[in-house]
Amino acid sequence: MATEQNKNVAAGSGFVYLPLIAGWLVPGAGHFLLRKWTRGALLSASILGMFILGIAMQGNLYSGASDILHILGLVGDLGNGLLFVFSKLLGLGADPVQVTTADWGTRFIVVAGLLNVIAAVDAHNLRTGRKS
Amino acid sequence: MFHPSHFAAVVLFALFASIVFGITQRETTRRMIHYGIYCFVLFVGSAIVLSWLMFLIAR
Numbered sequence: 001m002a003t004e005q006n007k008n009v010a011a012g013s014g015f016v017y018l019p020l021i022a023g024w025l026v027p028g029a030g031h032f033l034l035r036k037w038t039r040g041a042l043l044s045a046s047i048l049g050m051f052i053l054g055i056a057m058q059g060n061l062y063s064g065a066s067d068i069l070h071i072l073g074l075v076g077d078l079g080n081g082l083l084f085v086f087s088k089l090l091g092l093g094a095d096p097v098q099v100t101t102a103d104w105g106t107r108f109i110v111v112a113g114l115l116n117v118i119a120a121v122d123a124h125n126l127r128t129g130r131k132s
Numbered sequence: 133m134f135h136p137s138h139f140a141a142v143v144l145f146a147l148f149a150s151i152v153f154g155i156t157q158r159e160t161t162r163r164m165i166h167y168g169i170y171c172f173v174l175f176v177g178s179a180i181v182l183s184w185l186m187f188l189i190a191r
Contacts, residue, residue, distance in 0.1 A: 039155050046148040053144060056134035101135045108145065115152040122156040132159055 019127045023120030025081040027051075030123025043119045050112035051083050059105025061093035073106070079113025146175030 023030025028044025031037075061084065062074040077084050087093060093109070094102055125131040136144065154168025 042151055043155055046151040050145075050148040053134060057136070058133055099135070101133075101141070104136075104141050111145070111149065115149060118156050119152060 016127060017124065019123035020120050023123040024079070024116065027081070027083070027116050027119065030120050031126070034123060034126050036123075036126065047080075047112050047116045047119065048083075050108050050115065051080055051087075054105040054108030054112060055087065055092050057105025057108065058094040058099065058102040059107070059109045060095060060102065061087055061109065063088070073110055076110035076113045079115075079117040080109070081116065084113065142176060142179045146172050146179075150175065 019030035019033050021030075022033055026044075027047035028040040031040030031043060062070055062077050065071045065074060080087075094105075122131065150168045150172035153171045154164045154166075158164045158167045
């Protein structure tokens, strides 16, 4: 019964890729659009927390594509959506990695982006009814 | 600025990643919690085991 109701909510009208795009741009927004408040809040807190800790550890935000590792890092960073854009605009993140924690911070930022992509795809699956 | 220890960084990483894995990879709340805890234990446990292995190899 509950599953049927969830699937009916998920299969509502509107642009089917909206939760995917919203979830990518703003962590948790895809789930909020689908009224999955608790899941959205937990995903948002986790991804935002990881990104903010990465910045606080003086992690590097990739910008150039000088070699394959930098390209992969940039792809991971782009998963953060608007967080990455605004952080770049504000000049956050250290350029050269000088301390050990900065290297961890760089990984935190990349993984936050990858987790955000997983969360956005999950929102899309909820929207299409593939997941309840 | 934030300068955590190795272990604190591992625990924070495991916590955030496990929450996302739990929510996205399972369907019911109960199974989400179980899978999240499972991932967290695996993350932290494997880090501890690998750390001891590296310590013993380095001796």
